[in-house]
Amino acid sequence: MTSNDLATLAQQLRVDSVRAAAAAESGHPTSSMSAADLMAVLMARHLHYDFDRPDHPGNDRFILSKGHASPLLYAAYKAAGALTDDELLTFRKEGSRLQGHPTPRALPWVETATGSLGQGLPVGVGMALSGKRLERIPYRVWVLCGDSELAEGSVWEAAEHAGYEHLDNLTVVVDVNRLGQRGPTRHEWNLKAYADRFRAFDWHVVETDGHDTDAIDRAFQEAASTAGQPTVVLARTLKGKGVASIENREGLHGKPLPDAESAIEELGGVRDVRVEVRKPAAARTLHAERAGHLELPRHEIGEDVATRDAYGQALAALGTARGDVVALDGEVGDSTRTEYFAKEHPDRYFECHIAEQQLVASAVGMAARGWVPYASTFAAFLTRAHDFVRMAAISGAGINLVGSHAGVAIGEDGPSQMGLEDLAMFRAVHGSTVLYPCDAHQTGRLIAQMAELDGVRYLRTSRGASPVIYGPGEEFPIGGSKVLRSSDADRLTLVAAGVTVHEALSAAELLAGEGIAVRVIDLYSVKPVDRDTLREAATRTGCLVTVEDHREEGGLGDAVLDAFTDGGPVPRLVRLAVRTMPGSASPEEQLRAAGIDAQSIVAAARLLVEEAVVR
């Protein structure tokens, strides 16, 4: 394509963006128009992509971080022959693949869901790490960002990570159109402000006029030929470029053009230029070899093992059995115990430092490239990445997240380090699986099964040691539970998970000594829950007492309700959970203070029985 052809293609992308938004009566045409020349040059000259084979391992990866500019993306897909004009005009309509913000659940060419700003680059870093360190395929990751989103800290977490890792297979293009949603950005067209920042984070920086296709071409060439550093192309652009009456005007974000018809005319009318996107070189997928048999660590019944230790050991074993498993950690691998994996599989271990958003984003990027990532930090600090987890679910990303140091049971460190809201956070994620093992063998089995599940999978581990209660051959199906104690005389059921399983077992023993029989269920699968077993217990014992080292809202207690919301009978329920703000204290003191230790369970059960609340 000549420079003229490129300019024509860019105008077509603008026209189609305007048309799509006009047909939808919503959307972001002005944000699309500023980046049309960038997109045209990328598609015609630099991207290597086979639209017939989105799974081609050699494909470049393109991420539209400014996901609201989706009309531009769809217009580009149309120009590449991947979409028809008819489909383009279904933009934002019910049932259309062309959603307001792009997602890979709907379209095979979309690498990751965007629409929450500041996430495209972090996920791109994950893909670039995969290309460089795991796949070793010379594809390039292109990320198109808006300028507003550079205010997000996640962008600088990612910039730091990419600069430090010398990701020269990563190019970020920033569409500096000066205007955010409600008005000017902090730095408007001061490209130097952005250049200084990226340079400080060890990036190569190229500044360009974002409407000069020759200059853009040179900038992209420079990016692709820069070794040892990622490159950012800072492109000065006009929001609404191409239509004089709306160019660089405030108050037009996220709205169809006031007069689409005359705008289309001004842009040169409807065209049907086709762009030949270059195909990638042949490449083979290097991962996904499964070495074979999984040999999980074995322990003696009664041996004291922390589930975080069991996790680290199981993950290392899983890494031996499966070549597609990778591990990531937020600079606490000695606490989460991913250090065991790091030692055995250093080539598949990624240190993400104290940067939890990038930790999860890297996992999302690697999952998109076919890896099975396990990302770990303290359960409490996964809240830092909540928005990334939410978006991972929208992407349909298969990621494993493991949070250690759950609950008040960590003891002296105090509430800032205690995961007390994690179950609530992960239960509410669409399509998630939430697991909370109480012993070493259970942890190992669940960790292995997680690799085979869809969506976001979360497992919670504990800091302190607890006795092994299951044999090494025991199965723990997802959605299952274990009835650890039952009799026909049970007067209520204790439902526990993790550390509280052991407290519940002790409580049951103490209660038995008082002549009160109670059932004990280990509800290791918090989502999905084991409806049948819970219903059976409800029928037989009439009352369920949940005991959890978590806030009373959204955790185990609420999860039990998942078994009883079809309009059928609901048993009596009591939730023992952490209702106060803990301070520092020993693990035993913490459990007692929270009212979730064996004695507190006994007291609650006794009260329920004596007051004849239950039978």
Next chain:
Amino acid sequence: MTSNDLATLAQQLRVDSVRAAAAAESGHPTSSMSAADLMAVLMARHLHYDFDRPDHPGNDRFILSKGHASPLLYAAYKAAGALTDDELLTFRKEGSRLQGHPTPRALPWVETATGSLGQGLPVGVGMALSGKRLERIPYRVWVLCGDSELAEGSVWEAAEHAGYEHLDNLTVVVDVNRLGQRGPTRHEWNLKAYADRFRAFDWHVVETDGHDTDAIDRAFQEAASTAGQPTVVLARTLKGKGVASIENREGLHGKPLPDAESAIEELGGVRDVRVEVRKPAAARTLHAERAGHLELPRHEIGEDVATRDAYGQALAALGTARGDVVALDGEVGDSTRTEYFAKEHPDRYFECHIAEQQLVASAVGMAARGWVPYASTFAAFLTRAHDFVRMAAISGAGINLVGSHAGVAIGEDGPSQMGLEDLAMFRAVHGSTVLYPCDAHQTGRLIAQMAELDGVRYLRTSRGASPVIYGPGEEFPIGGSKVLRSSDADRLTLVAAGVTVHEALSAAELLAGEGIAVRVIDLYSVKPVDRDTLREAATRTGCLVTVEDHREEGGLGDAVLDAFTDGGPVPRLVRLAVRTMPGSASPEEQLRAAGIDAQSIVAAARLLVEEAVVR
């Protein structure tokens, strides 16, 4: 104090850090020892603080962002005469004010809870903004950071904000001890790497030897005398400084010293040096004038008003009535409608750009200074600040967060913009209040009441307009609800909030036409819930059907359970909620697809009645 005295004081801080950790048998002495000289010079020469009057408006603010170095902080409090040696040795014990990580809930001199890294600076920015733009008192905000935590994006969000706002009343001291928890940091002692980054974000940078008290003194002087820019003091230090055998050694993070006794001897033994911390100049509190009567906007019954519009208008009115109300927004004030407040009270409006962590952190910092902040963005994007909200609860911070664009009802923009997990997230926050109004008058009343509550308060607003159903004089107590429709013949109860209230009312009307009477409850107070009304409805109708524009986990459906977890009878329950991943569609199509529109409610109710599941 002479240089020698300062060195002696620093040694005492080390000794007391070692002693406190030894007594606790846990804690972070090595991380305390690296920063002891910095702390000694700050206390003796630069901090202005009246320990007898922690509420003195002129006090400088000191934030220990590396909260794990709490032994150093407590040692400094002791040296200042604020703590006894006996209390120092209660460190990390049950009931002690000296928690593993400092929190203002326990100690009056702590400005904000830390322990989740990368939060001290963002909250400090909030305080510095307050000092400069609201209080106009020349106190200085000092933040002591670790080097590991500079990997957090939130640090750079804050750096960007502080640089842009020219916060020359803010000084960050970075204790560059080269070692994180599990090993070396990315940049170790490369101070230039950090200097380049801060300079790029428009900060003044001073590099110093962190163990040379004269050099530190000069650095702090330079910081305090720098105008127009915040200053970062990058201090090269040794982790474990002062004890040769542990200095700069890996593997000693977060552990008491192996031989505390000989370490104390090497550090010169136990001392009792007192430091005279300079008192602040007299200053008066400028805020908290309440101008008087609150005049909330009034609407006609039946008028269509979006609750986000009602929020913006009510907030503007509240700002007129109360001089202590401030508003912050994440660059979407035209969507959340805080623009109404911005227009009327520009001096109390803070644009935080697309940076939700800093948005919430600014609110926390301002709340600590006595303001009543309302921080707003899309409900979906508040997930970005989850860890900050969690820590705000640990601080006991009184902040108001308002999330707009809740649920699938936003329509075409798609799932990335839909708040579908926000109720779950906020319900699980300790001490939180969660509100979800359905009409304009209710919104206004709730917004006004939020200002008077403790802790984290969340209110959810909707994008689309809905009819006003309550009169302007109606009261909406926190923890209350409204029974909108009831009769003795009710066969079930619809429990709704926000947009689903209107769907439930329509459904009840349709069902009445079929001879099926149902009760309708507007559960605007999601936490706390109105137990009495829900129990009454349960007793009378036997079955509750919750209808919510939120995931089925952790939201309204689970909240209803809060009324029934005392072991008493639980009604039959059905949860209508968003169970699939939405795409783009109109609001009406979205509600239908999610099964939470009037017709879906009718269908569910009919089924329950016909199948005689209920009575």
